[in-house]
Amino acid sequence: MILFKNGKCWYDGEFKKLDILVQDGRIKEIASGINPDETMELIDMDQKTIYPGFIDPHTHVGVFEEKAGGFAGNDVNETSSPATAGVRALDGLNPLDPGIMEARNAGYTTVCVLPGSANVIGGEGIVIKTTGTVVDEMVVKTPKKIVKMAFGRNPQWYWGGRKTLYTRLQVAAIVRDNLNKAKDYMNKDEKEYDYNMEVLSGLLKKESVARVHVANLEDIETIKRIMEEYDILYTLEHATALHTDKEVAESLKDVPVVLGPINVAGKSYQTYDLTFKSVQILNELGFKLSMMTDAPVIPLNFGVIQMWLIDKLRMNRKDILEMFTINPARVLGLEDEVGSLEKGKCADFAVANGDIFDVNTSIIDTYIAGVRVGGELK
């Protein structure tokens, strides 16, 4: 057992001086004044601030590798066809992508890796812990499988350039067509095993969640229409224009929303409404928001910049921190595993030498399952 003694812990929405007892990679107890005994390794956390390890629910680290010079490390979009439900991010994920190392050094301990947004149906995503050299050992099992989809301009833009589809009408038609086929497939007694159909059946049976790339309001409404038509669990990813129409936003209050990356420039049709103000507007409407970097779009070691920029809105810092911790844990269905410092959860900590909102603060130690795996300074 390990006893993390006297840390300033981000606990239940505020800072408290607490001791954390860790056994077998999990928090056995978190309280003040836990007495050490000879079975415990003691780690002095005095003067240190302990946050739950940060979580990014939407990245492409490992599949869209940095420092690999493009083609060689680019496994993010399987653009052999616009619908590739059967492919898995897991099979293209290189744990040695320097982006993953930098993520853990910056305090990110859990990230979801998704296929890209060129395809209407992109494939299965996977959740990993940010340490290891064998991806299978890094995987965190989620209660529901994750299927990446993309609506609107990205598939239209990519496949339009290749004369495969031209309009958003066809983007929607491809989704319906594939889901109809999956329904038929499910109802057949005798069939050849089809990976694509198996994944889509998972969506229809609510064993999986569709994580849907979307920016524009009209595409958000199309998604809502189709997902309700087929009774599918889904999340809105990016949701760039959701804040621009409160009525539409109100109607989607039960759908998890993952915003970002917002700290990017170069507006396009999809990002014309991009603003950090969306965070405040949707938060005030009652959304439990999560924030993504879309790494490597924003490398994870610069994810904290989005936290600072959101702070310019002068929102409650508790709400902001939850966008990087417990809220994304909920999106992934891992709220009983990660995302806060609570008894029974994984001992994943981002340990800082000050307040994370202070630019001069560094993550000095990152712990995953109670083991130190990184930090900025060493």
Next chain:
Amino acid sequence: MSILIKNATIHPVTSKEFIGDLLIDNAKIVDCSHKIYAHADEIIDATGLYCYPGMIEEHCHIGVHGEKTNQASDNDTNEWSDPITAQVRALDGVKPFDPGFKEAIGAGVTTLNIYPGSANPMGGIGITLKNDLTVTYEKRIIKEESGFKMAMGENPKRAHSENGNKIITRMATAEKIRSAFRKALDYDKKEEKPYDMQCEAILKVLKGELQAHVHAHQADDIMTVLRIFDEFGIKPSFEHTTEGHLVADELAKRDIKCAVGPLFTARYKMEVNRRTLKTPGILEKAGVKDITLITDHPVIPINNLPIEAALACKNGLSKEEALRSITINPAINLGLDNRIGSLDIDKDADIIITDRELLDPTHRVLYTFVNGKIAYSMKEEGLII
């Protein structure tokens, strides 16, 4: 119109900060001291607030990039038609109401230097604008020919191998530059000749009338530029300088101006693989003067300029130089330090007031003054973010 800013923590940047007052009259700073007793048309109580010179972005593509749609029809950054387009000018491609200008003014950036892109070894001539959206484009111009944009490394290779097979390797980029310089010198010697805009532009560089600003990330590209420029007896300034920390002594010895950044992009390109937040600090310690930080907007958003300075500071750059790197140093780099870049008397009244220190990324810009006028007020327009 005179404005008196009272009781702010004033960072003149060229001297130590103090709590005091600042008086603006007729677009200039007329006084900046501990206590000013003067009549003013407007008084701003800045107790508890901070006052800095407006920031200067030495390298961006706001206005030429075309951010409204990101469509080819709106993009005037790179004149792809040939590797040598010395004759083109950013002046003629700027869309004066592109969204980046507003983002910049809301972030407290009062002067923008806009370059053509980096697809061409010789890309064209940049322009420096005051970021005052209330006046016409022509009135914003403070330097019509602000610098001669050149580029090394991956971008010219990529652009011109995909586009007409004019450049395949770095070797050809260097050859194109040498040939263009040589052609301009030959042109200069001829007595009777048709006017050649391209040669005329290049001659300004060779005669020292126009400074070459060369996009170079890798140390080998930096050294290639120095080799070529030595051959023609001229001195470059560098843009990006991503591996400048590997040749810091050489840059210091030659007293070369370096613009560094953007400091936190994704590493999609090989030439930025070794980017590190430590580069500005290493350059400073080696003795490189007037280090400038750049966002290259829209590569990273313009409001990240002070965050770059803050992170460079956290990683070894002195606090004094960090503040200078986004104010007076880019002014020096552009040859405009007689007018802008610090809160000194007689300088243009380009000023920002913030609620927290500028190097605290959570600060809000409450006012941006350009030429003594309120160009942005958070109270009136809301936070721009």
